[in-house]
Amino acid sequence: MPSALIARLRAFVFPVLALGLLAACAPAEPVFRSTDISGAEYGKNLRLTDHHGQQRTLADFRGKVVTLFFGYTQCPDVCPTALVGMSEVMGLLGPDSDRVQVIFITVDPERDTQALLAEYVPVFDARFLGLHGTPEQIAAVAKDFRVFYRKSGDLEGHYTIDHSAGTYVFGPDGRLRLYMRHGEAPQVVAADIKALLEGK
Numbered sequence: 001m002p003s004a005l006i007a008r009l010r011a012f013v014f015p016v017l018a019l020g021l022l023a024a025c026a027p028a029e030p031v032f033r034s035t036d037i038s039g040a041e042y043g044k045n046l047r048l049t050d051h052h053g054q055q056r057t058l059a060d061f062r063g064k065v066v067t068l069f070f071g072y073t074q075c076p077d078v079c080p081t082a083l084v085g086m087s088e089v090m091g092l093l094g095p096d097s098d099r100v101q102v103i104f105i106t107v108d109p110e111r112d113t114q115a116l117l118a119e120y121v122p123v124f125d126a127r128f129l130g131l132h133g134t135p136e137q138i139a140a141v142a143k144d145f146r147v148f149y150r151k152s153g154d155l156e157g158h159y160t161i162d163h164s165a166g167t168y169v170f171g172p173d174g175r176l177r178l179y180m181r182h183g184e185a186p187q188v189v190a191a192d193i194k195a196l197l198e199g200k
Contacts, residue, residue, distance in 0.1 A: 031200045033188045034169070035179040043068075043168055043176045045144045048105065048131040051117040056131060058174055061101045065196050066170040067180075070147045070163055072108035073120045078165050078182060079104075083124040086167075088186035089193065090125055096197055099172070102128045107149040107163050109138045171196045 050056050071079030090097040104121050106112035109132055117130030149163035165182035180189060
């Protein structure tokens, strides 16, 4: 083969091979837009009562993606905004929404009774569940999920509660997978949930 042809081939082939190697070494695009916390050692213990009066644990929802948000019914903005957002997500998921369980855990057990949660939570979607328990039970679950909450103002009854505002997401296998920041676009949340439902 003439040396000029060999030189031209080298000039063409080597850069192509180099590009291929670089592409192979480049990190893959992340599967999720939310924070991937797969393998987290917290957020494993949950035993509370839902607004129908039934005891619930995470094992009850195996096979579904579970989203978990901590809040309270008298929250002026963050909590209803989060629940409205999840209602939009359920609409975007279409038939897949039946494989998703949205859970709202109160951090105000003194005021958020079963009856009040039963009035409040289904307003956003009849399939959503509100969970409550004793102050001690709520404190234990919040601690296990590293959720902060604290009463502020008149502690005799006219108080608000400062609290963490993100959402935890479990995969269908029951493992904690994602942390979604408050205010994330419903389209992003729906896409991440779809990926989990597809086994990502």
